[in-house]
Amino acid sequence: MRKKIVAGNWKMNNDLAETQELLSNLKMQLVKKPEAEVMVAPPFTNLHEAFKSLKDTPVIVAAQNMHQNENGAFTGEVSAKMLKSIGVETVILGHSERRAHFHETNEILAEKVNAALNNEVKVIFCFGEELKDRQSEKHFDVVAKQLKESLYHIADASWENIILAYEPVWAIGTGETASPEQAQEMHAFIRKNISEAFNENIAQEVSILYGGSVKPANASEIFAKEDVDGGLIGGASLKAVDFLEIVNAF
Ligand code: PEP
Numbered sequence: 001m002r003k004k005i006v007a008g009n010w011k012m013n014n015d016l017a018e019t020q021e022l023l024s025n026l027k028m029q030l031v032k033k034p035e036a037e038v039m040v041a042p043p044f045t046n047l048h049e050a051f052k053s054l055k056d057t058p059v060i061v062a063a064q065n066m067h068q069n070e071n072g073a074f075t076g077e078v079s080a081k082m083l084k085s086i087g088v089e090t091v092i093l094g095h096s097e098r099r100a101h102f103h104e105t106n107e108i109l110a111e112k113v114n115a116a117l118n119n120e121v122k123v124i125f126c127f128g129e130e131l132k133d134r135q136s137e138k139h140f141d142v143v144a145k146q147l148k149e150s151l152y153h154i155a156d157a158s159w160e161n162i163i164l165a166y167e168p169v170w171a172i173g174t175g176e177t178a179s180p181e182q183a184q185e186m187h188a189f190i191r192k193n194i195s196e197a198f199n200e201n202i203a204q205e206v207s208i209l210y211g212g213s214v215k216p217a218n219a220s221e222i223f224a225k226e227d228v229d230g231g232l233i234g235g236a237s238l239k240a241v242d243f244l245e246i247v248n249a250f
Contacts, residue, residue: 002204002205002206002207002229003036003037003207003229003230004035004036004037004207004223004229004230004250005036005037005038005039005163005207005209005229005230006034006036006037006038006039006209006230006231006233006243006246006247007038007039007040007041007062007092007124007163007165007209007230007231007232007233007237008039008040008041008233008234008237008238008243009041009064009092009095009211009232009233009234009237010022010040010041010042010043010046010064010237010238011043011064011097011234012043013043013238014042014043014046014238016045016046016049019042019046019049019050020049020053022238022240023049023050023053023054024053025240025241026040026054026059026240026243026244027053027054027057028240029240029241029244030057030059030244033058034058034244034247034248035248035250036230036247036250037058037060037230038058038059038060038247039059039060039061039062039090039124040054040059040060040061040062040237041061041062041063041064041092042061042064043064044063044064044078047061047063047086047088048086051086051087060089060090061087061088061090062088062089062090062091062092062124063078063083063088063090063091063092064091064092064095065078065091065092065093065095065098066078066079066080066082066083066091066093066112066115066116066121067079067112067115068108068111068112068114068115069115070115079115079119080115080116080118080119080121081119083119083121084119084120084121088121089120089121089122090121090122090123090124090163091116091121091122091123091124092123092124092126092165092232093109093112093113093116093123093124093125093126094109094112094125094126094127094146094150095126095167096126096128096167096169096172097172100169106145106146106149106150107149107150109125109149109150110149110150110151110153113125113150113151113154114154116161117154117158117161120161121161122161122162122163123161123162123163124163124164124165124209124232125150125151125162125163125164125165126165126167126211126232127143127146127147127150127164127165127166127167128143128146128166128167128168128169128171128172128211128212129142129143129168129169129170130142130169130170131169131170134168134170139168139186140186140189143166143186143189143190143193144193147190147193147194147197148197152197152198156198156199156202159198159202159205159206160205162206163206163207163209164190164206164207164208164209165208165209165210165211165232166183166186166187166190166208166209166210166211167210167211167212167232168182168186168212170212171211171212171213172211172212172213172234173213173234173235174212174213175213176212176213177212177213177214177215177218177222178210178212178222180221180222180224180225180228181225183210183222183225183228184225184226184227184228187208187210187225187227187228188226188227190208190227191203191204191206191208191227194206207229207230208227208228208229209228209229209230209231209232210222210228210230210231210232211231211232211233211234213235214231214232214233214236214246215236215242215246216236216242216245216246216249219231219245219246219249220249220250223249223250230250231246233246
Protein backbone atom coordinates (compact mmCIF):
# COMPACT_ATOMS: atom_id res chain seq x y z
CA MET A 1 0.00 0.00 0.00
CA ARG A 2 1.34 3.42 -0.87
CA LYS A 3 2.51 5.77 1.85
CA LYS A 4 0.80 8.93 3.00
CA ILE A 5 3.35 11.70 3.26
CA VAL A 6 3.32 15.32 4.36
CA ALA A 7 6.50 17.26 3.68
CA GLY A 8 7.27 20.83 4.73
CA ASN A 9 9.37 22.89 2.34
CA TRP A 10 10.85 25.64 4.47
CA LYS A 11 12.42 27.32 1.43
CA MET A 12 14.87 30.17 2.23
CA ASN A 13 13.26 30.99 5.56
CA ASN A 14 14.50 31.16 9.14
CA ASP A 15 17.97 31.76 10.52
CA LEU A 16 19.41 29.39 13.09
CA ALA A 17 17.58 30.82 16.11
CA GLU A 18 14.25 30.91 14.26
CA THR A 19 14.80 27.35 13.08
CA GLN A 20 15.52 26.21 16.62
CA GLU A 21 12.24 27.76 17.72
CA LEU A 22 10.27 26.12 14.91
CA LEU A 23 11.88 22.74 15.62
CA SER A 24 11.17 23.01 19.31
CA ASN A 25 7.52 23.94 18.64
CA LEU A 26 7.21 21.02 16.24
CA LYS A 27 8.56 18.58 18.79
CA MET A 28 6.43 19.97 21.60
CA GLN A 29 3.25 19.72 19.56
CA LEU A 30 3.98 16.34 18.01
CA VAL A 31 2.07 14.52 20.70
CA LYS A 32 1.00 11.39 18.85
CA LYS A 33 2.75 9.40 16.14
CA PRO A 34 1.28 10.68 12.88
CA GLU A 35 -0.42 8.33 10.44
CA ALA A 36 1.52 9.99 7.61
CA GLU A 37 5.26 10.01 7.10
CA VAL A 38 6.38 13.53 8.02
CA MET A 39 9.31 15.36 6.47
CA VAL A 40 10.77 18.83 6.78
CA ALA A 41 13.22 20.41 4.36
CA PRO A 42 15.25 23.23 5.94
CA PRO A 43 17.84 25.26 4.06
CA PHE A 44 21.32 23.68 3.91
CA THR A 45 22.61 25.79 6.82
CA ASN A 46 19.99 24.35 9.16
CA LEU A 47 20.08 20.69 8.16
CA HIS A 48 22.45 19.79 10.97
CA GLU A 49 20.33 21.55 13.57
CA ALA A 50 17.20 19.82 12.29
CA PHE A 51 18.88 16.41 12.49
CA LYS A 52 20.06 17.06 16.03
CA SER A 53 16.70 18.28 17.17
CA LEU A 54 14.51 15.65 15.45
CA LYS A 55 16.66 12.58 16.07
CA ASP A 56 14.25 10.95 18.51
CA THR A 57 11.14 11.75 16.49
CA PRO A 58 9.66 10.11 13.38
CA VAL A 59 10.22 13.32 11.37
CA ILE A 60 12.54 12.88 8.39
CA VAL A 61 14.93 15.67 7.42
CA ALA A 62 15.16 16.34 3.68
CA ALA A 63 17.16 18.76 1.53
CA GLN A 64 15.63 21.26 -0.88
CA ASN A 65 18.08 20.82 -3.75
CA MET A 66 21.41 19.36 -4.83
CA HIS A 67 23.76 19.57 -7.81
CA GLN A 68 23.90 16.81 -10.41
CA ASN A 69 27.69 16.42 -10.26
CA GLU A 70 29.45 14.57 -7.48
CA ASN A 71 32.12 17.25 -6.87
CA GLY A 72 34.18 19.84 -8.70
CA ALA A 73 34.20 23.49 -9.66
CA PHE A 74 30.57 24.33 -8.92
CA THR A 75 30.87 27.16 -6.43
CA GLY A 76 27.97 27.35 -4.05
CA GLU A 77 26.61 23.91 -4.84
CA VAL A 78 26.17 20.73 -2.80
CA SER A 79 26.16 17.17 -4.17
CA ALA A 80 24.05 14.10 -3.44
CA LYS A 81 27.13 12.40 -2.01
CA MET A 82 27.67 15.28 0.41
CA LEU A 83 24.04 15.20 1.50
CA LYS A 84 24.15 11.46 1.97
CA SER A 85 27.35 11.74 4.02
CA ILE A 86 25.57 13.86 6.65
CA GLY A 87 22.56 11.57 6.75
CA VAL A 88 20.17 13.23 4.30
CA GLU A 89 18.22 10.49 2.57
CA THR A 90 15.61 12.56 0.72
CA VAL A 91 15.90 15.56 -1.56
CA ILE A 92 13.32 17.81 -3.23
CA LEU A 93 14.08 18.19 -6.93
CA GLY A 94 12.37 20.22 -9.64
CA HIS A 95 10.57 22.74 -7.47
CA SER A 96 8.99 25.38 -9.69
CA GLU A 97 11.03 28.10 -7.97
CA ARG A 98 14.23 26.31 -9.00
CA ARG A 99 12.91 25.84 -12.51
CA ALA A 100 11.96 29.54 -12.73
CA HIS A 101 14.79 31.30 -10.89
CA PHE A 102 17.68 28.90 -11.45
CA HIS A 103 16.80 27.70 -14.95
CA GLU A 104 16.52 24.03 -14.09
CA THR A 105 15.31 22.27 -17.21
CA ASN A 106 13.77 18.81 -17.55
CA GLU A 107 17.16 17.60 -18.86
CA ILE A 108 19.11 18.98 -15.88
CA LEU A 109 16.52 17.46 -13.58
CA ALA A 110 16.97 14.06 -15.23
CA GLU A 111 20.67 14.30 -14.31
CA LYS A 112 19.84 15.35 -10.77
CA VAL A 113 17.42 12.43 -10.43
CA ASN A 114 20.19 10.06 -11.56
CA ALA A 115 22.71 11.56 -9.15
CA ALA A 116 20.30 11.25 -6.23
CA LEU A 117 19.33 7.65 -7.04
CA ASN A 118 22.98 6.66 -7.59
CA ASN A 119 23.70 7.88 -4.08
CA GLU A 120 20.65 6.18 -2.59
CA VAL A 121 18.94 9.47 -1.88
CA LYS A 122 15.15 9.42 -2.34
CA VAL A 123 13.64 12.08 -4.57
CA ILE A 124 10.55 14.20 -4.04
CA PHE A 125 10.09 15.14 -7.67
CA CYS A 126 8.08 18.35 -8.20
CA PHE A 127 6.36 19.30 -11.40
CA GLY A 128 3.23 21.11 -12.52
CA GLU A 129 1.84 23.46 -15.10
CA GLU A 130 1.83 27.25 -15.20
CA LEU A 131 -1.37 29.26 -15.35
CA LYS A 132 -1.02 29.86 -19.08
CA ASP A 133 -0.83 26.08 -19.65
CA ARG A 134 -4.04 25.48 -17.74
CA GLN A 135 -5.80 28.36 -19.45
CA SER A 136 -4.85 26.93 -22.83
CA GLU A 137 -5.80 23.42 -21.66
CA LYS A 138 -2.26 22.16 -22.10
CA HIS A 139 -1.81 21.18 -18.44
CA PHE A 140 -1.93 17.43 -19.05
CA ASP A 141 0.59 17.70 -21.91
CA VAL A 142 2.98 19.83 -19.86
CA VAL A 143 2.88 17.44 -16.91
CA ALA A 144 3.33 14.39 -19.16
CA LYS A 145 6.38 16.03 -20.77
CA GLN A 146 7.95 16.95 -17.42
CA LEU A 147 7.56 13.37 -16.21
CA LYS A 148 8.78 11.81 -19.44
CA GLU A 149 11.85 13.98 -19.84
CA SER A 150 13.06 13.92 -16.24
CA LEU A 151 11.88 10.62 -14.84
CA TYR A 152 10.84 8.02 -17.35
CA HIS A 153 14.38 6.86 -18.04
CA ILE A 154 14.70 5.33 -14.55
CA ALA A 155 14.62 1.59 -13.93
CA ASP A 156 11.41 0.03 -12.60
CA ALA A 157 13.14 -0.74 -9.30
CA SER A 158 14.05 2.93 -8.77
CA TRP A 159 10.41 3.95 -8.42
CA GLU A 160 10.46 2.87 -4.80
CA ASN A 161 12.79 5.83 -4.21
CA ILE A 162 10.55 8.36 -5.94
CA ILE A 163 7.80 10.48 -4.41
CA LEU A 164 5.89 12.71 -6.81
CA ALA A 165 4.66 16.18 -5.94
CA TYR A 166 2.18 17.70 -8.36
CA GLU A 167 2.40 21.44 -7.79
CA PRO A 168 0.49 23.67 -10.19
CA VAL A 169 2.65 26.78 -10.36
CA TRP A 170 -0.38 29.07 -10.19
CA ALA A 171 -1.21 27.65 -6.77
CA ILE A 172 2.21 27.94 -5.12
CA GLY A 173 2.39 30.68 -2.54
CA THR A 174 -0.57 32.44 -4.13
CA GLY A 175 -3.31 31.45 -1.71
CA GLU A 176 -5.12 29.95 -4.69
CA THR A 177 -5.48 26.19 -4.30
CA ALA A 178 -6.43 23.70 -6.97
CA SER A 179 -9.86 22.37 -6.13
CA PRO A 180 -9.87 18.84 -4.71
CA GLU A 181 -11.45 17.77 -8.01
CA GLN A 182 -8.71 19.42 -10.08
CA ALA A 183 -6.05 17.75 -7.92
CA GLN A 184 -7.75 14.36 -8.18
CA GLU A 185 -8.16 14.68 -11.94
CA MET A 186 -4.46 15.41 -12.42
CA HIS A 187 -3.28 12.74 -9.95
CA ALA A 188 -5.41 10.12 -11.71
CA PHE A 189 -3.93 11.26 -15.03
CA ILE A 190 -0.40 10.94 -13.62
CA ARG A 191 -1.07 7.41 -12.38
CA LYS A 192 -2.49 6.40 -15.74
CA ASN A 193 0.49 7.93 -17.52
CA ILE A 194 2.93 5.99 -15.30
CA SER A 195 0.94 2.81 -15.80
CA GLU A 196 1.23 3.20 -19.57
CA ALA A 197 4.95 4.03 -19.49
CA PHE A 198 5.86 1.43 -16.82
CA ASN A 199 3.18 -0.75 -15.29
CA GLU A 200 0.06 -0.63 -13.12
CA ASN A 201 1.85 -1.84 -10.01
CA ILE A 202 4.35 1.03 -10.10
CA ALA A 203 1.53 3.48 -10.80
CA GLN A 204 -0.43 2.25 -7.80
CA GLU A 205 2.54 2.16 -5.42
CA VAL A 206 4.03 5.62 -6.00
CA SER A 207 2.91 8.32 -3.57
CA ILE A 208 1.65 11.45 -5.31
CA LEU A 209 1.55 14.56 -3.13
CA TYR A 210 -0.33 17.73 -3.95
CA GLY A 211 1.34 21.09 -3.36
CA GLY A 212 0.00 24.60 -3.70
CA SER A 213 -1.44 26.71 -0.88
CA VAL A 214 -2.44 23.75 1.29
CA LYS A 215 -3.58 25.01 4.69
CA PRO A 216 -5.29 23.50 7.73
CA ALA A 217 -8.62 24.71 6.31
CA ASN A 218 -8.38 22.84 3.01
CA ALA A 219 -6.04 19.89 3.67
CA SER A 220 -8.68 17.29 4.66
CA GLU A 221 -10.75 17.87 1.55
CA ILE A 222 -7.74 17.53 -0.73
CA PHE A 223 -6.22 14.54 1.11
CA ALA A 224 -9.58 12.75 0.99
CA LYS A 225 -9.26 12.33 -2.76
CA GLU A 226 -8.43 8.80 -3.84
CA ASP A 227 -5.22 9.55 -5.72
CA VAL A 228 -3.87 12.24 -3.40
CA ASP A 229 -1.44 10.71 -0.92
CA GLY A 230 -0.53 13.83 1.02
CA GLY A 231 1.02 17.21 0.48
CA LEU A 232 4.12 19.28 -0.06
CA ILE A 233 3.57 22.31 2.09
CA GLY A 234 5.33 25.66 1.77
CA GLY A 235 4.02 28.65 3.72
CA ALA A 236 1.90 26.68 6.18
CA SER A 237 4.85 24.48 7.17
CA LEU A 238 6.54 27.45 8.85
CA LYS A 239 4.08 27.40 11.75
CA ALA A 240 4.25 24.18 13.77
CA VAL A 241 0.60 24.27 14.76
CA ASP A 242 -0.61 24.68 11.16
CA PHE A 243 1.81 22.11 9.77
CA LEU A 244 0.77 19.50 12.32
CA GLU A 245 -2.88 20.15 11.67
CA ILE A 246 -2.17 19.39 8.00
CA VAL A 247 -0.14 16.31 8.98
CA ASN A 248 -3.17 15.04 10.89
CA ALA A 249 -5.71 15.95 8.21
CA PHE A 250 -6.14 12.43 6.79
C1 PEP B 1 5.78 24.77 -2.18
O1 PEP B 1 6.63 25.63 -2.09
O2 PEP B 1 6.10 23.64 -2.56
C2 PEP B 1 4.40 25.12 -1.87
C3 PEP B 1 3.46 24.26 -2.13
O3 PEP B 1 4.20 26.36 -1.30
P1 PEP B 1 2.83 26.91 -0.66
O4 PEP B 1 2.27 25.81 0.21
O5 PEP B 1 3.24 28.11 0.12
O6 PEP B 1 1.92 27.23 -1.79
